[in-house]
Amino acid sequence: MSTETPTTPTPPAVDPRLLVRKEGLAGYLDEFGRKVRSGELGSLPVVVGLIIIAAVFQWKTGHFLNADNVTNITKWIAGPGLIATGVVFVLLLGEIDLSLGSVAGATAAISSVLAVRQGVNEWLAVLIGIAAAVALGALHGFFFSKIGVPALLVTLAGMLAWSGLQNLVIGKLGTVNNLNDGVIANLDTYFLGDGDILWAWLAAILSIALFAAGQLLDARRRTAAGLPARPIAEIAMRTGVLAVIVLVVAYVLNQDRGLPLPLVLFVGIVAITDFVLRRTGYGRQIFAVGGGIEAARRAGINVAWVRTSVYMISAGLAGLGGLFIASQQGSADKGLGGANMLMNAIAAAVIGGTSLFGGRGKTWSALLGILVIQSITTGLDMVGAEQAIQYMITGAVLLAAVVLDSVSRRTQKSNGRG
Amino acid sequence: MTGAPVLALRGVSKRFGAVQALTDVQLEVHAGEVVALVGDNGAGKSTLVKTIAGVHPIDEGVIEWEGKPVSIGRPHDAQALGIATVYQDLALCDNLDVVGNLFLGRELKRFGTLDEVAMEKRARELLDTLSIRIPSVRIPIAGLSGGQRQVVAIARALVGDPKIVILDEPTAALGVEQTAQVLDLVERLRERGLGVILISHNMADVKAVADTVAVLRLGRNNGSFEVATTSHEEIISAITGATDNAVTRRQARIAEDAK
Ligand SMILES: Nc1ncnc2c1ncn2[C@@H]1O[C@H](COP(=O)(O)OP(=O)(O)OP(=O)(O)O)[C@@H](O)[C@H]1O
Ligand SMILES: [Mg+2]
Numbered sequence: 001m002s003t004e005t006p007t008t009p010t011p012p013a014v015d016p017r018l019l020v021r022k023e024g025l026a027g028y029l030d031e032f033g034r035k036v037r038s039g040e041l042g043s044l045p046v047v048v049g050l051i052i053i054a055a056v057f058q059w060k061t062g063h064f065l066n067a068d069n070v071t072n073i074t075k076w077i078a079g080p081g082l083i084a085t086g087v088v089f090v091l092l093l094g095e096i097d098l099s100l101g102s103v104a105g106a107t108a109a110i111s112s113v114l115a116v117r118q119g120v121n122e123w124l125a126v127l128i129g130i131a132a133a134v135a136l137g138a139l140h141g142f143f144f145s146k147i148g149v150p151a152l153l154v155t156l157a158g159m160l161a162w163s164g165l166q167n168l169v170i171g172k173l174g175t176v177n178n179l180n181d182g183v184i185a186n187l188d189t190y191f192l193g194d195g196d197i198l199w200a201w202l203a204a205i206l207s208i209a210l211f212a213a214g215q216l217l218d219a220r221r222r223t224a225a226g227l228p229a230r231p232i233a234e235i236a237m238r239t240g241v242l243a244v245i246v247l248v249v250a251y252v253l254n255q256d257r258g259l260p261l262p263l264v265l266f267v268g269i270v271a272i273t274d275f276v277l278r279r280t281g282y283g284r285q286i287f288a289v290g291g292g293i294e295a296a297r298r299a300g301i302n303v304a305w306v307r308t309s310v311y312m313i314s315a316g317l318a319g320l321g322g323l324f325i326a327s328q329q330g331s332a333d334k335g336l337g338g339a340n341m342l343m344n345a346i347a348a349a350v351i352g353g354t355s356l357f358g359g360r361g362k363t364w365s366a367l368l369g370i371l372v373i374q375s376i377t378t379g380l381d382m383v384g385a386e387q388a389i390q391y392m393i394t395g396a397v398l399l400a401a402v403v404l405d406s407v408s409r410r411t412q413k414s415n416g417r418g
Numbered sequence: 419m420t421g422a423p424v425l426a427l428r429g430v431s432k433r434f435g436a437v438q439a440l441t442d443v444q445l446e447v448h449a450g451e452v453v454a455l456v457g458d459n460g461a462g463k464s465t466l467v468k469t470i471a472g473v474h475p476i477d478e479g480v481i482e483w484e485g486k487p488v489s490i491g492r493p494h495d496a497q498a499l500g501i502a503t504v505y506q507d508l509a510l511c512d513n514l515d516v517v518g519n520l521f522l523g524r525e526l527k528r529f530g531t532l533d534e535v536a537m538e539k540r541a542r543e544l545l546d547t548l549s550i551r552i553p554s555v556r557i558p559i560a561g562l563s564g565g566q567r568q569v570v571a572i573a574r575a576l577v578g579d580p581k582i583v584i585l586d587e588p589t590a591a592l593g594v595e596q597t598a599q600v601l602d603l604v605e606r607l608r609e610r611g612l613g614v615i616l617i618s619h620n621m622a623d624v625k626a627v628a629d630t631v632a633v634l635r636l637g638r639n640n641g642s643f644e645v646a647t648t649s650h651e652e653i654i655s656a657i658t659g660a661t662d663n664a665v666t667r668r669q670a671r672i673a674e675d676a677k
Contacts, residue, residue: 299523
């Protein structure tokens with residue numbers, strides 16, 4: 001039997017279609033071009049967009065890139081950016097969470113009312129607020145994953161209900177002003193070392209060193225294991241690009257008030273969540289559920305738990321974001337997290353490059369996307385544009401991002417990726 | 419085949435409501451043996467492999483593993499014994515790369531985090547020993563052709579070092595070249611001493627790689643043949659249940675016409 005087929009395994013011949021990258025910079029550009037053509041745009045459009053936005057507003061106002069304005073932008077992105085980070089998690093599942101704005105508002109209301117009106121220790125009040133947010137997320141997750149109600153509707157109900165809860169908690173007295181120099185107040189206003197320039201430089205150098213060390217260690221392990229690794233030249237180039245960005249930001253911040261606490265906390269949380277998503281088994285499970293529920297289930301992944309926990313994470317991050325927003329506006333009130341806060345957060349995630357269709361994205365896209373949105377908002381404020389114009393422009397940017405996402409998905413499909 | 423079978427089904431029956439899908443079925447698979455499971459549409463082939471894989475627990479009969487009766491109530495039980503199943507619908511995660519899919523659900527860890535280096539190394543070794551050629555182990559599954567996905571799905575089944583691999587119509591949707599790739603792979607599994615259950619409607623595939631053909635008809639055994647000593651017609655007639663059947667009538671007619 002089967003004498004006609006050779007049974008000794010032949011060593012794999014080199015397939016002409018193999019994606020081997022040429023050495024050095026030429027190879028890098030080569031691969032970059034291939035990726036762009038096949039629809040793997042990554043964060044390229046958003047970086048280009050950000051540069052254009054900054055250039056236009058600098059040209060129009062003459063002081064958009066001044067140290068105080070840049071510092072303000074880096075402070076303001078923390079609240080909406082954390083909500084956008086939560087959005088990234090649900091988008092990775094290919095789902096949506098419409099309740100996150102209300103959850104942010106309800107969390108701020110609960111923590112503030114406890115701390116200010118009930119006299120609870122402020123740290124405890126913050127913890128209780130975030131725990132409440134996580135519980136609300138668990139509720140969404142339960143109705144979605146166990147009862148099978150579409151996530152859109154569960155979280156739509158949540159959006160209404162938790163906005164009501166927020167009003168109820170705030171009560172007739174209305175606005176709750178933050179405690180003077182309290183935990184919540186400091187989230188936005190504190191600068192590390194009270195503005196000591198050492199901190200910004202330290203943070204910059206630390207992040208560069210960590211990045212370079214991580215890349216080098218990884219390359220060494222891969223080489224030791226006989227796997228293709230990033231060449232040193234490329235690591236040096238990547239580190240160089242990062243170093244320039246980080247050092248320039250540190251320099252600009254130090255021209256003003258130094259390193260803002262909200263920026264540190266936001267970037268820190270983005271980095272941690274990115275690590276969880278890309279480097280842990282749990283993160284892999286989230287991507288798997290987002291990419292193929294049946295495959296995930298057959299691989300023994302507890303799909304219901306992954307879904308529920310993702311809604312808990314997104315609500316928890318939104319709750320934290322709500323506290324930053326309360327800190328930034330000086331109080332918790334009935335309107336916090338309302339208006340276009342949620343839309344901005346969703347837009348940020350998508351603009352940053354996280355797909356609406358599930359399974360593709362990074363929490364870094366929340367940072368990039370919210371930078372774009374905050375830059376537009378701040379810039380339009382500076383040129384004195386009306387709120388109505390701001391809404392329309394933000395809407396147009398969101399549409400552009402979604403179109404890019406859909407087109408890139410289609411290109412990837414036709415290139416056999418996606 | 420010599421020695422005791424790794425997997426043996428003795429008098430297995432399975433009923434879905436009013437449908438008696440399997441009745442008193444016997445099946446033996448030895449190490450290093452490729453058993454082809456053939457039969458017409460609805461004969462119960464998929465149902466039979468699902469009982470072995472733990473998707474549908476059996477109603478009656480005994481499943482023996484290395485001579486001892488075992489109970490397989492859940493897919494997990496089958497996996498724990500060393501039975502790996504590649505279903506007709508492959509169920510891979512399109513967005514994950516080849517390495518991610520191969521190790522999905524049993525990732526290698528280092529200090530509690532994913533050990534991508536170790537996984538990629540093992541993935542390459544595995545694919546190399548199977549002579550599987552794909553553009554890159556870091557390419558998302560969506561970027562692979564149907565045949566490449568099929569071999570990745572089979573390779574995925576091998577990550578857990580199973581003793582029996584079940585393939586449900588692995589070549590059904592494949593072209594000539596890709597079918598040959600999958601059949602090569604089946605032979606390599608046999609060389610490695612694995613038992614293979616291969617479901618196929620394609621007699622050419624069956625004759626090319628199988629050692630034994632087990633025929634199911636209307637949920638019952640309808641003969642088991644040594645491939646080397648059995649003619650095509652004998653198998654066909656076992657599948658259709660009569661020496662006088664549509665296939666033989668057609669051949670007779672063609673022979674008539676040719677005269
Ligand atoms: N989950 C189920 N519930 C009810 N009946 C079922 C179920 N699964 C299979 N059957 C029935 O059992 C019988 C055998 O089906 P099975 O899928 O095993 O056939 P098969 O041999 O795999 O056919 P094919 O070649 O078309 O794949 C059919 O009559 C089918 O309708
Ligand atoms: Mg079938």
